[in-house]
Amino acid sequence: MRKGKVNFLWEVGSGVGRVEYPDLTIHDGNWHRIEASRKGLTGTIAVYPLEGPNAGMMATPASADSPTTFTILDVDQNAYLFVGGIFGTIKKADAVRTSTFVGCMGETFLDGKPIGLWNYRERQGDCKGCVVSPQKSDGEGIVQLDGEGYAAVPRPTRWNPNVSTVTFKFRTFTSDALLMYLATQDMKDFMSLELSEGKVKVNFDLGSGVGSAISTHRHNDGHWKSLTMSRNKKQATVTVVDIDSGAEERIVAVSQGSSTGLNLRENQRIYFGGLPTIGNYRSEVTLKRYAGCLREIEVSRTPYNLLSSSDYTGVTKGCTVENLYTVSFSKAGYMELKGLSLAVATEISLSFSTLNDTGTVLLAVGGATPVNQQPYLSVMLNQGALEVLLFTGTHTPRRVIRRPEQGILHDGREHSLRIERTFAVQVDEEPKKEVGLPNDQPMVFQRVFLGGIPAEVEQTSNRVNVPFKGCIWNLMINTVLSDFSQPVSFVNADIGRCPSLAPAPPPPPLLPEPTATAAPAATDACASAVAPTALEQAYQFGLSRNSHMSFSFDDAKVRERLILEFELRTKEDSGLVLYGYLTCCVPFSINDGNWHKIRVNRQKQRAVLSVDFKYIKQLISPKTADLLDVVGVVYVGGLPQNYTTRRIGPILYSLNGCVRNFKMHGSAVKSLVEDFNVDMQRPTNSHMVGRCFVSTEPGTYFQGNGYLKAVASYRVGQEVSIAFDFRTSRTNGVLLAVSNNDRDGLGIELVDGKLQFHVDNGAGLVTAEVSPEGEGFCDGQWHSVTATKIRHKLELRVDSTQSKAESPNARSNTCETNDPIYVGGYPAGVHQAALSSKRSFKGCMKDLKITKASKTFAVQFNKALEVRGVQPMSCPSPVAA
Numbered sequence: 001m002r003k004g005k006v007n008f009l010w011e012v013g014s015g016v017g018r019v020e021y022p023d024l025t026i027h028d029g030n031w032h033r034i035e036a037s038r039k040g041l042t043g044t045i046a047v048y049p050l051e052g053p054n055a056g057m058m059a060t061p062a063s064a065d066s067p068t069t070f071t072i073l074d075v076d077q078n079a080y081l082f083v084g085g086i087f088g089t090i091k092k093a094d095a096v097r098t099s100t101f102v103g104c105m106g107e108t109f110l111d112g113k114p115i116g117l118w119n120y121r122e123r124q125g126d127c128k129g130c131v132v133s134p135q136k137s138d139g140e141g142i143v144q145l146d147g148e149g150y151a152a153v154p155r156p157t158r159w160n161p162n163v164s165t166v167t168f169k170f171r172t173f174t175s176d177a178l179l180m181y182l183a184t185q186d187m188k189d190f191m192s193l194e195l196s197e198g199k200v201k202v203n204f205d206l207g208s209g210v211g212s213a214i215s216t217h218r219h220n221d222g223h224w225k226s227l228t229m230s231r232n233k234k235q236a237t238v239t240v241v242d243i244d245s246g247a248e249e250r251i252v253a254v255s256q257g258s259s260t261g262l263n264l265r266e267n268q269r270i271y272f273g274g275l276p277t278i279g280n281y282r283s284e285v286t287l288k289r290y291a292g293c294l295r296e297i298e299v300s301r302t303p304y305n306l307l308s309s310s311d312y313t314g315v316t317k318g319c320t321v322e323n324l325y326t327v328s329f330s331k332a333g334y335m336e337l338k339g340l341s342l343a344v345a346t347e348i349s350l351s352f353s354t355l356n357d358t359g360t361v362l363l364a365v366g367g368a369t370p371v372n373q374q375p376y377l378s379v380m381l382n383q384g385a386l387e388v389l390l391f392t393g394t395h396t397p398r399r400v401i402r403r404p405e406q407g408i409l410h411d412g413r414e415h416s417l418r419i420e421r422t423f424a425v426q427v428d429e430e431p432k433k434e435v436g437l438p439n440d441q442p443m444v445f446q447r448v449f450l451g452g453i454p455a456e457v458e459q460t461s462n463r464v465n466v467p468f469k470g471c472i473w474n475l476m477i478n479t480v481l482s483d484f485s486q487p488v489s490f491v492n493a494d495i496g497r498c499p500s501l502a503p504a505p506p507p508p509p510l511l512p513e514p515t516a517t518a519a520p521a522a523t524d525a526c527a528s529a530v531a532p533t534a535l536e537q538a539y540q541f542g543l544s545r546n547s548h549m550s551f552s553f554d555d556a557k558v559r560e561r562l563i564l565e566f567e568l569r570t571k572e573d574s575g576l577v578l579y580g581y582l583t584c585c586v587p588f589s590i591n592d593g594n595w596h597k598i599r600v601n602r603q604k605q606r607a608v609l610s611v612d613f614k615y616i617k618q619l620i621s622p623k624t625a626d627l628l629d630v631v632g633v634v635y636v637g638g639l640p641q642n643y644t645t646r647r648i649g650p651i652l653y654s655l656n657g658c659v660r661n662f663k664m665h666g667s668a669v670k671s672l673v674e675d676f677n678v679d680m681q682r683p684t685n686s687h688m689v690g691r692c693f694v695s696t697e698p699g700t701y702f703q704g705n706g707y708l709k710a711v712a713s714y715r716v717g718q719e720v721s722i723a724f725d726f727r728t729s730r731t732n733g734v735l736l737a738v739s740n741n742d743r744d745g746l747g748i749e750l751v752d753g754k755l756q757f758h759v760d761n762g763a764g765l766v767t768a769e770v771s772p773e774g775e776g777f778c779d780g781q782w783h784s785v786t787a788t789k790i791r792h793k794l795e796l797r798v799d800s801t802q803s804k805a806e807s808p809n810a811r812s813n814t815c816e817t818n819d820p821i822y823v824g825g826y827p828a829g830v831h832q833a834a835l836s837s838k839r840s841f842k843g844c845m846k847d848l849k850i851t852k853a854s855k856t857f858a859v860q861f862n863k864a865l866e867v868r869g870v871q872p873m874s875c876p877s878p879v880a881a
Helices: 455-460
Strands: 007-011 016-020 032-039 042-049 062-065 108-110 113-115 143-154 163-172 177-183 189-196 199-206 210-218 225-232 235-242 248-254 269-272 291-299 302-304 311-317 326-329 334-337 340-342 347-354 359-365 376-382 385-391 398-402 415-420 424-427 443-445 447-450 470-477 489-491 534-541 548-552 561-570 596-603 606-611 615-620 633-636 657-667 685-687 690-693 700-714 719-728 733-739 745-751 754-760 765-770 783-790 793-798 801-806 819-823 842-852 855-858 866-871
Touching: 007 042, 016 042, 016 062, 163 177, 163 189, 189 225, 199 225, 199 235, 199 248, 210 235, 269 291, 347 359, 359 470, 376 415, 376 443, 385 424, 398 424, 534 548, 633 657, 700 733, 719 733, 719 745, 733 842, 745 783, 754 783, 754 793, 765 793, 765 801, 819 842
Parallel strands: none
Antiparallel strands: 007 016, 032 042, 042 062, 108 113, 143 269, 143 291, 143 311, 163 225, 163 291, 177 189, 177 269, 189 199, 199 210, 210 248, 225 235, 235 248, 291 302, 326 470, 334 447, 334 489, 340 443, 347 415, 347 470, 359 376, 359 447, 376 385, 385 398, 415 424, 534 657, 534 690, 548 633, 548 685, 561 596, 561 657, 596 606, 606 615, 700 819, 700 842, 700 866, 719 783, 719 842, 733 745, 733 819, 745 754, 754 765, 783 793, 793 801, 842 855
C-alpha cells in the first residue's frame, strides 16, 4: 500500500512489473477485498469495497506487463509467504518500498486455496485478533471439496434397515470419485454412490450379494444435478435431474440373495467425498476423492451440513466451479476448447507435467477441405522430446524438436512451453529455437484439443491419437487464460484438478544422514571427546515442528475401552505428546528433565489420567455417546505436516522430549482386554525422530558429518553481526557459511584449534582469528562467539578474547550474497568462497542470532529447511559422554 493505494509488484527474471489500483484508497477504516493475479508477463489487480459508502461497487481491474523474456515465477516448497510484513532478516526487493502493515486482514487465498492466518509457520511483532471481516454470501450448507478430503457424519437416529433414502445436489467436472459410502463394521452390508467416467454408479449389498447399476449419461458437466437414491428392501432406484434443463435419468439396481435389510449401527459413519487413508473398505468402492460442490444433503430425511461434522478435511464453504485453468488425465481422454486464430503476433503458452515420455499435449486443426490442406498445430511428447509441428495449409510442415538442456520432461515436475506465430519455441525458459514459415497469413483452427483427440478427429485429420497422462494448465493465448470450465466437450478429463506427479522425497531415517563429502582423516578429535551414549528403546521428538511416529491399530478394538501408557522426559513448557481427544491438567510440573510414567484409561464415557501413579484424575465426557469411534492410527510426539483437525487445542507442534515404553491396550467389550503390538522400533511411519541421550542440556547436536540449512536466502551486505555458543569435539569444522557462486561470502570455522572469521567482499579474503591458550576449545566447555562485519572491517570476539582485521581496499565494503546460510557444514557441490575446509563441525551449538540494522533474528534449528546428520534441540551433556 502506497499513500492508501494498493500496488501489485512481481519479478520473474527480466525486470519488475508493477500496477497500482487507481480508483480507491483503502486507509478509510472500511473493509476491502483485494484480488491480484499474474498470468505470464501480465499482472492484474482489482479492489472491491465491502463496507462504507462505496460498498458493493463493481471494480474495474487494472493491468500492466513486466519486461519481456521470462514468465515463470520460480518458487518451491521452501519458499515463504509473508503476510502483513517482512522479517528483518530477509532481503527485501528494492522495488518493494514498505515492509510493514498496520490494520486487519481477513480470509486470504492463494491460487483459490484458503490460507489459515492462524496456522502460521513463524511470526514477528504483536499480531492480535480483529473484528470479523465481511464474508461472501453463500447459500447455507453449500460446500466445496478439494479432491483431497472427505467428511464423515453419524448415522441418522431413525434408521430403517429395509428402507433407505439419500438425497443431495452435486456439481463437478470430476470423472471418477466417491460421492457417498456407508458400511457395517464387518462390511457385509454397504452402500455407495460414485462417479465412474462421469456416470453415476450405485453399489449396495445387504449381506447376500451385490446390486449395481450405472447411468447411461455423464453428469460431470459442471452443472448442478439433483440426486435421489431410494431403496426399498432389495431394490434401489437412483434418479439424477439436471436442475437447469430438467432432463432426468433413472437407474435401478437389485441386490442378490434373500437379505432385505442394511443393518447400520448407531455408532457407524456415513462418508461423503472420500474415505480416510487408513481403514478397510469394500473392494467394489473407488478410493478416489471427489472435487466439486455438494448441498442439501439428507439421509433418511435427516439433513446434514458437512461443516458441522466433527471429522472433515478439505471441505470449505461456498462453491466455485468457474474460471478453472487446470485439467488432468489419468486415462485415455481429451478436452475440446473453442477454436483460435493464429495471427502474426499471436503467442501460445502452457504448462504441463507427466510421467510418460509420449503423449499429445495439444492439437489445433482447421476446417478446410480437402483434409490435406487443413492447417494444424501439434504439440506432443515423443519418446521424451517435445515435438512441435505447424502446418499453414501449404508447403511442408515446419517442425521444432526440443529436449531440455538438463534433466527430462517426463519427470512429473512442472514444465513450461511458449510458441510464437513466427514459429519460435521455448521450453522452460531455455533459449528459443526459431524456424521460418513460408508466409505470415493468419491460420484459423476451428477445433482445439488437449490431452488427446476423439476417434472421428483421428480419422478426419489423419493424426494418430496418442493419449497424454498427466496435467496441463494455464493455457494462454495472447496472455488471455483459457477457461476450462467452458469446454466444448471432454472425456475422462478431470477439469480443475491437477494432482502433483513429482516424486515425493524419500522418508528420512531415524536421524537423517548427510551425503558423504571428502574429509580429512579423523585425527583432529579432542582428547576429552567421548562419543555420547544413547538410551536404548527411547526416542527424541521435537527435532522439527512435525516430528512424530505413527502406529496403525484395529479401531474396532478400542470402542469400549482404551489404555495408553508411556514414559516421558522433557524440560519444555509445552508441546504435543500424543494425539487423542482428552482434556485435563495435572497440578504440578513434569518438565523437570526426569522420566515420568503417564497412563490414560478410558472406558466408555469415563477416563482416568495418572502420572507416576501418584496423581490420579478422573474425567467424564460431556457427550452422551460412550463408544470411541476413531480412525485406526495414533500419533506419538507430534502430527504430520498439513494434518488438520478441529478437535485439538492450540498446541500443534511436536514436543521437545523423549518417549519410551509406549503401549496400547484395548477391547471391543468390557470383559476382554487385548494388547496391541506396538513396537517403537518399527512404527508405521516416522519423521524426524532421533536418539535420546543419557543426559542432555539445551543445544543442538552435530554428528560431524552433516549440516543445517538455516536460512533459504540471505544478503550479508555492508553490516552484520553473528553470535552463538558452541562446544566442540574436534579441532576442525565449519561453523557457519554463506556464499554466492562467485567470490563474495562469509564463513566461520575451526582450523587446527583456532577460530577464524572470513569475509570476502569481492576484493579478496579478510580473516580475523582467535587462538586460545591451553586446551583451547577442546576443553569440553561452552564458548561464546560474536563475529561482526562493518563494511570492510571485521571483529571476532570469543569469550573475553578479541581479534580485528580489515581489507586494504576500503571501497570494497559490500558482501553481495543472496544465498542460503549453512550451519555446521554444507552440502557436497555447494561453493563456499570464504572457507578453507569442508570438514563438518562435531559438537553442540545453541543461541544462534543474526543481527542487521538493530533487528535480531534468532535461528531456531528445529525449523531448519534441511537437516542432515544433526539432532536439533537435544545436546548430550558431558555427563552423557
